[in-house]
Amino acid sequence: xxxxxxxxxxxxxxxxxxxxxxxxxxxxxxxxxxxxxxxxxxxxxxxxxxxxxxxxxxxxxxxxxxxxxxxxxxxxxxxxxxxxxxxxxxxxxxxxxxx
Numbered sequence: 149x150x151x152x153x154x155x156x157x158x159x160x161x162x163x164x165x166x167x168x169x170x171x172x173x174x175x176x177x178x179x180x181x182x183x184x185x186x187x188x189x190x191x192x193x194x195x196x197x198x199x200x201x202x203x204x205x206x207x208x209x210x211x212x213x214x215x216x217x218x219x220x221x222x223x224x225x226x227x228x229x230x231x232x233x234x235x236x237x238x239x240x241x242x243x244x245x246x247x
Contacts, residue, residue, distance in 0.1 A: 176201045176218035180225055183216050187227070198228045 174182075180199050188194055200212070207214065207224050216225035 174218065176223055176225070179216055179218050183225060183227075195232070196230055198230060200226045200228065202226050 180201060184194075184199055187197060187199075199215070201218065201223050202225075203223055204221070207226065212226040212228035214224045215227045217223065218225065
């Protein structure tokens with residue numbers, strides 16, 4: 149009887165870390181949303197950046213900054229800062245400056 153209790157307890161402690169790890173598994177998309185919200189909370193407009201999930205072998209230096217990894221390290225989350233031009237406003241301002 150005591151052996152069964154000890155064996156059950158040992159088995160529980162041996163398998164507990166795997167159960168916790170499986171329950172805390174975060175998908176790439178959910179991690180991407182968490183990172184996006186943190187960036188927005190730092191007063192960066194949602195229109196000023198983009199996050200992309202990229203396989204490790206397709207990460208190119210200079211395209212953006214790696215801000216996270218997911219899928220057990222097989223993919224990276226890359227932050228890309230977007231540059232916006234005011235299109236028609238810039239054109240009309242340039243025309244008025246020429247007058």
